Amino acid sequence: MAPAGADATGLGAPAKGLPPEEMWRSGLATAAEIADGLAEFHGIARGRYEEIAGRPHRMADLSRRYLREMHLYPFDQDGSPAIALADPARQDAIHAVELALGARLPLCILSFEEIGLLFERAAQDAVPAGGVTVVETLEEDAAAGGSLQSIEDLARGAPVVRLIDDILERAVGMGATDVHLETGRDHLQVRLRVDGFLRRDQRLPFAMAAAVISRVKILAGLDIADRRLPQDGRANIRIGRAEADLRVAVMPTLYGETAVLRILLRDQRLLELGRIGMNERDRRAFEALLAEPHGVVVVTGPTGSGKTTTLATAVSMLNDPGRKIVTIEDPVEYQIAGIHQTQIKPSIGLTFASALRAFLRHDPDVIMVGEMRDRETAGIGIQAALTGHLVLTTLHTNTASDAVVRLIDMGVEPYLLGAALRGIVGQRLVRRLCERCKAPDPDMHETAAALAGRRGIRLPDAARFHRPVGCEACGQSGYRGRIGIFEVLPVDDALRSVIRRDPDPDIIAEEARARGMTSMLEDGLIKCASGLTSMDEVLRATG
DSSP: OOOTTOOTTSSOGGGTTSOHHHHHHHTSSOHHHHHHHHHHHHTOOBOOHHHHHTSOBOOTTSOHHHHHHHTEEEEEETTEEEEEESOTTOHHHHHHHHHHHTSOOOEEEOOHHHHHHHHHHHHHTOOOTTSOOHHHHHHHHHHHOOSHHHHHHHHTSHHHHHHHHHHHHHHHHHTEEEEEEEEOSSEEEEEEEETTEEEEEEEEEGGGHHHHHHHHHHHHTOOTTOOSSOEEEEEEEEETTEEEEEEEEEEEETTEEEEEEEEEEOOGGGSOHHHHTOOHHHHHHHHHHHTOSSEEEEEEOOTTSSHHHHHHHHHHHHOSTTOOEEEEESSOOSOOTTOEEEEOBGGGTBOHHHHHHHHGGGOOSEEEESOOOSHHHHHHHHHHHHTTOEEEEEEOOSSTTHHHHHHHHTTOOHHHHHHHEEEEEEEEEEEEEOTTTOEEOTTHHHHHHHHHHHHTOOOOTTOOOEEOOOOGGGTTSSEEEEEEEEEEEEOOHHHHHHHHHOOOHHHHHHHHHHTTOOOHHHHHHHHHHTTSSOHHHHHHHHO
């Protein structure tokens, strides 16, 4: 029995008050660290994944979805059932499985990631009663009739619903941001975008394509009868135990329709500066920018660099009953309670500029503009900042200092920009090294030191570089998950003078570094030296 107030994970004070699964998903500790701590705390054996993966499971007649949600994996141990689990505190779930299997069962602990991998293995071999797979059932049903009504019936039927549910659950389990359903000449290809790169998931028979796409359309409230024009929709669904917003885009192609499903998990824990990878110094600087009563704060980076997540995090931090916060987005990706969010609709004249102009009459304190796309939007945003509003927005530029020149190119006068601009955040996303398989790379220290010397960067004394290897947990890529690298450029009086006098990005960047700004390259090298990512990833992102 643990003493009162003890930390059940054995990972110290930050863990207290957080269930193990929340700790893992929030990134406070790795899945392996949590499993090791729980095994020691509860006095339960730490299982070996490779050994359990080689044994038959004992999930017949049990709900796999429930077992997966509870992270319980019954398996055969020398002819008798046993349970691998990730969180021993889930006593009700453990007792339910023991009752179903008719015995008290020996327990062992695996990590949350290892339990997920076991279910993925089991799903690949799953054959329902009667010996017919879900795919075979769908293929036979689809081949039985091709009319619109039969396809709609098939799309609403249990097999195709179960197939789409399985794909989405697998995508969430792998941390995928997008699901691609691509109709080819003779098959339907399913691909998942994981850590910014597409991976093949499975190939389905061509006869299933219409039913699968129709099911997606039904979820998103689209017209299943129209197969000639592109369609966009969205849905609020539950995937396993997670709530998610699903953004769906359907496009006709040569061999049929293709659909892309963007998965946005409704998890406010995702919107934390520590989780997206911002270090302590940059975090303090960013929080100081958000504490300004008025002005413009810009987040910059290319498409797919996490700008929207950073803005949503900022809005969540500012969200309290004492402020009115409005957002203008295209599209609304994170739905945040207490925030007034509007999606632009250019087809009816609701643009960033017109929505921003209208919102200024609603007495807002904070305005988030999804993107400064044109001169009119930039001009209205600057005026809003100068008249007492805090304006948060994004730009597509390579560095934080380039944002100044971009705004001036849009027609903002340097003297107005100097008065309104409070700070700029530049960012990129790099892939995290897989904790299960990364290997030390001492040879990289010399390369990194040479690069750091040329750029005037100081590496940590205890630098430990690692390289990707590849294992089952990371799909043989060597990476699992992503982390941000940042540069936060606060605009002080000296920089305002530079902006008014000579808005050159190199001079602005030099002045900012002289005042202690950490560049994205420097932040990336520090994360490399901490074993979080690889040199190749940082150089790819900062180029």
